[in-house]
Amino acid sequence: ISEHRTVGISGMTCANCADANRTSLESVPGVIDAEVNYATDEASVTYNPAEVTLDDLYRAIEDAGYDPIREA
Ligand code: 9UX
Numbered sequence: 001i002s003e004h005r006t007v008g009i010s011g012m013t014c015a016n017c018a019d020a021n022r023t024s025l026e027s028v029p030g031v032i033d034a035e036v037n038y039a040t041d042e043a044s045v046t047y048n049p050a051e052v053t054l055d056d057l058y059r060a061i062e063d064a065g066y067d068p069i070r071e072a
Contacts, residue, residue: 002032003049007057010071012038017066024064028056041069 007028014055015060025034031052036043045057057069 001045001048001050004044004046005054005057007043007054007061008040008046008071009036009043009061009066010069011066012036012041014038020064021061021066024060028052028060031043031057031060050063 009021012021015038018038022034022036025031025036025043025045028047030048031045032048033046034043043057043061047057058070061068
């Protein structure tokens with residue numbers, strides 16, 4: 001079982017920013033894959049919903065030093 005979603009990230013200005021977020025997101029247990037595009041300010045994350053919550057993804061982005069764009 002996996003689920004996919006896009007999470008907005010603000011504060012990225014180069015490809016290394018994207019890589020920092022990708023590494024942090026992929027370190028979350030239950031995250032299967034993360035792709036991050038600094039030009040579109042978006043992360044595409046595939047994860048096991050039994051292990052990962054949206055807050056976990058937001059926290060991983062914050063831990064990398066960036067700002068997740070939280071959706072209501
Ligand atoms: Mo690039 Mo991003 O040198 O915080 S890593 S701007």
